[in-house]
Amino acid sequence: MTKFMDVHHDMKGITEDQLKAAHRADQAIEREEGVHFERAWADPKSGTVYCLSEGPSADAVKRIHERAGHPTDEIHPVPYTIS
Amino acid sequence: MTKFMDVHHDMKGITEDQLKAAHRADQAIEREEGVHFERAWADPKSGTVYCLSEGPSADAVKRIHERAGHPTDEIHPVPYTIS
Numbered sequence: 536m537t538k539f540m541d542v543h544h545d546m547k548g549i550t551e552d553q554l555k556a557a558h559r560a561d562q563a564i565e566r567e568e569g570v571h572f573e574r575a576w577a578d579p580k581s582g583t584v585y586c587l588s589e590g591p592s593a594d595a596v597k598r599i600h601e602r603a604g605h606p607t608d609e610i611h612p613v614p615y616t617i618s
Numbered sequence: 619m620t621k622f623m624d625v626h627h628d629m630k631g632i633t634e635d636q637l638k639a640a641h642r643a644d645q646a647i648e649r650e651e652g653v654h655f656e657r658a659w660a661d662p663k664s665g666t667v668y669c670l671s672e673g674p675s676a677d678a679v680k681r682i683h684e685r686a687g688h689p690t691d692e693i694h695p696v697p698y699t700i701s
Contacts, residue, residue: 540668551698558700576696583694611666613659615634617641
């Protein structure tokens with residue numbers, strides 16, 4: 536399993552409730568691809584959303600995001616984490 | 619205090635030890651600007667590093683990164699967090 540950071544750029548004006556709803560939509564189906572979405576951060580002004588996930592591949596993460604209605608092509612494995 | 623996500627794009631080949639050293643360099647001086655660097659994630663293949671911090675302004679976070687030797691202009695406030 537690998538950690539991934541993905542980025543969405545088209546979320547201008549997103550509210551906290553919309554961020555929660557999007558995160559829940561991912562989590563509702565994530566198990567079908569062996570993915571887990573851990574965290575998400577949103578900047579409503581620039582429309583940027585960052586999601587931290589763990590899963591078997593970037594494609595698996597992409598597929599969940601696509602099926603949940605918020606696709607992105609910007610996804611990086613982040614094998615090194617400091618917390 | 620606001621949370622910020624900043625992104626570095628020129629870190630190709632970064633090792634886990636180098637990521638730790640960079641994070642420690644930030645933390646060694648962060649208090650001078652009232653900033654705290656919480657987490658960092660690195661993708662050595664694409665050279666992308668994400669840093670999550672908290673501080674009084676994006677400029678304060680920028681100044682710490684600059685003084686620690688790894689400047690970036692890509693920094694977003696992320697007022698909404700799901701964890």
